[in-house]
Amino acid sequence: MRASKKTSSRPKLRSKKDGYALRCFACKETYAIDDYGKFYRCKACGNLLEVKRTGGLKKTRDAGSRLGVWKYLDLIPLWNEKNIISLSEGGTNLVECKNLANLLGLKSLYVKFEGQNPTGSFKDRGMTVGISKAVELGFNTVMCASTGNTSASLAAYSARANLHCIVLVPKGKIAMGKIAQAIAYGAEIIQVDGNFDDSLRVASEICESNHEILLLNSLNPFRIEGQKTTSFELVEQLSGRIPDYVVLPVGNGGNITSIWKGFSEILENGLEDIVGPHRGSKAPRIIGVQAEGAAPIARAFMAGRFDSIHPVMNPHTEASAINIGSPVSWMKALAAIRDSRGSADYVSDEEIFTAQKLLASKEGLFVEPASATPIAYLSKIARIGERSNEYERIKTSTVVCITTGNGLKDPNALLKDVSPASLRTIPADAKSLETVLVNN
Numbered sequence: 001m002r003a004s005k006k007t008s009s010r011p012k013l014r015s016k017k018d019g020y021a022l023r024c025f026a027c028k029e030t031y032a033i034d035d036y037g038k039f040y041r042c043k044a045c046g047n048l049l050e051v052k053r054t055g056g057l058k059k060t061r062d063a064g065s066r067l068g069v070w071k072y073l074d075l076i077p078l079w080n081e082k083n084i085i086s087l088s089e090g091g092t093n094l095v096e097c098k099n100l101a102n103l104l105g106l107k108s109l110y111v112k113f114e115g116q117n118p119t120g121s122f123k124d125r126g127m128t129v130g131i132s133k134a135v136e137l138g139f140n141t142v143m144c145a146s147t148g149n150t151s152a153s154l155a156a157y158s159a160r161a162n163l164h165c166i167v168l169v170p171k172g173k174i175a176m177g178k179i180a181q182a183i184a185y186g187a188e189i190i191q192v193d194g195n196f197d198d199s200l201r202v203a204s205e206i207c208e209s210n211h212e213i214l215l216l217n218s219l220n221p222f223r224i225e226g227q228k229t230t231s232f233e234l235v236e237q238l239s240g241r242i243p244d245y246v247v248l249p250v251g252n253g254g255n256i257t258s259i260w261k262g263f264s265e266i267l268e269n270g271l272e273d274i275v276g277p278h279r280g281s282k283a284p285r286i287i288g289v290q291a292e293g294a295a296p297i298a299r300a301f302m303a304g305r306f307d308s309i310h311p312v313m314n315p316h317t318e319a320s321a322i323n324i325g326s327p328v329s330w331m332k333a334l335a336a337i338r339d340s341r342g343s344a345d346y347v348s349d350e351e352i353f354t355a356q357k358l359l360a361s362k363e364g365l366f367v368e369p370a371s372a373t374p375i376a377y378l379s380k381i382a383r384i385g386e387r388s389n390e391y392e393r394i395k396t397s398t399v400v401c402i403t404t405g406n407g408l409k410d411p412n413a414l415l416k417d418v419s420p421a422s423l424r425t426i427p428a429d430a431k432s433l434e435t436v437l438v439n440n
């Protein structure tokens, strides 16, 4: 990877469309962007497609006046701004966590709090682009399979775009807050008697044969284009510094793919007049963290394998957002880990819940269980201490954890151990309160 100072040394384009193609991640075969939805995978080899910029940048006059995801419109393959369907997503806070850094013996720790997005998760970044592109391509119906956050996000953006939204969810495996969101936004919800992987298989089969319905799971490359803006924001929020480490939860592998794509684009193309000046030419190491009961990517990495995974047939973790045994973007995720000189690991559910409470009680950030996996990972390597090579490097570095969803989406997970009914109750008079405080 090289760093260049200029945004583009390529020739000016006649239209934005001329500068983009869909490219197979494996065999590099290319296709026209606007043919997406007629097929979802490479026709030559069956692998996933990605958006690739093939020409110079076509600058938009007023992109700089926008905030959040659409600030980076020039780097997103949408041709007509009129098609943008937005809820002002992105632009989430980057919170420096000094209390937690002290506790874990780290020099510099930040949390990118993606629970601040309009529907409470990072999925909104990808969905605003995915739905805008669905509108541009002329679709009236969209579908996804979901562990919860994707369905909430798709339902919200579909409502705003007047699209018919169908979501497939694994029966009984969705957090209460998330299913409530999908119901409120008016999606057609269908429960599948199986797990997430079964739901995605069914949704894919229908969308591949019925070209009236656009599939909006994270294999949809336009969603990746929206999610990559997280990396652009990180560099801007760190005043042009590229972090040394980015640690994030991994379920289906879409977000780790996006984060790496964002940093790759900065380092390959400069992009200084879009994301601002940045220092250094070194990419961050990307660390993907999975739950122990659903960790095919981490286990492949640990076995030194980057060309295949062993899917987990019956994945199990209480962190429902990453309860995925057969991640669709595994190849891209492992490439992101390898190319960034990063790593992958897994943590137990117990470690996840401890980390969730730690982040809330030490920093005031309440995230859903899956989002606590990066903190659980840092706690784990801090515990191992000097016996962990990674910890020795991390403790003197700038580390950013991506927390993907708001804790309010899944309150039941936390309330399993603490029932509100068991909390101390006093009669409604000051004397009783005084007695309690004196006896504390």
Ligand SMILES: [Zn+2]
Pocket (backbone or CB within 6 Å): 024, 025, 026, 027, 028, 029, 042, 043, 044, 045, 046, 047
């Ligand atoms: Zn191919």
